[in-house]
Amino acid sequence: MKKTTMKQETQANFSKHYFCKFCGQCGKLDRIKDFATEEEATETATHYCDCTEAVFYRQRKENIKRLNEAVGEFTDYCEYHKIKLNEDVAPLITSIGTHLIDRKIGKCTLAFANIQIAMAIGSKSCISLTFKFSDGRKIEI
Numbered sequence: 001m002k003k004t005t006m007k008q009e010t011q012a013n014f015s016k017h018y019f020c021k022f023c024g025q026c027g028k029l030d031r032i033k034d035f036a037t038e039e040e041a042t043e044t045a046t047h048y049c050d051c052t053e054a055v056f057y058r059q060r061k062e063n064i065k066r067l068n069e070a071v072g073e074f075t076d077y078c079e080y081h082k083i084k085l086n087e088d089v090a091p092l093i094t095s096i097g098t099h100l101i102d103r104k105i106g107k108c109t110l111a112f113a114n115i116q117i118a119m120a121i122g123s124k125s126c127i128s129l130t131f132k133f134s135d136g137r138k139i140e141i
Ligand SMILES: [Zn+2]
Pocket: 020, 021, 022, 023, 024, 025, 046, 049, 050, 051, 054
């Protein structure tokens, strides 16, 4: 019984004070709610912060999500159209895409026997992927 009370108190503290993980600014009062973990509270404070690092962090998270969805869509497409992919292809696209998102690579084109994959970061800092197949089919994400 005592343990539960302590846990509730700790959770209440999280909801009162949570800070951006980069600049340490306190989260906005109107967005305070109860969080299950300190990590969740910090993540939310960072999500709503306007500092440069937080903006970049949000953009990066969004791009990683977009990249993973694109890779999923691409592999589903290949599976559906009975295009055989080497098992290394999806992890390779994810790895290169992450390097693009982190600005370690400007742009990249991969060419396989029957597929060409062009990857770049667009003007609005969004990752773009284009999959071209030898028979003219194209997927743009
Ligand atoms: Zn911040």
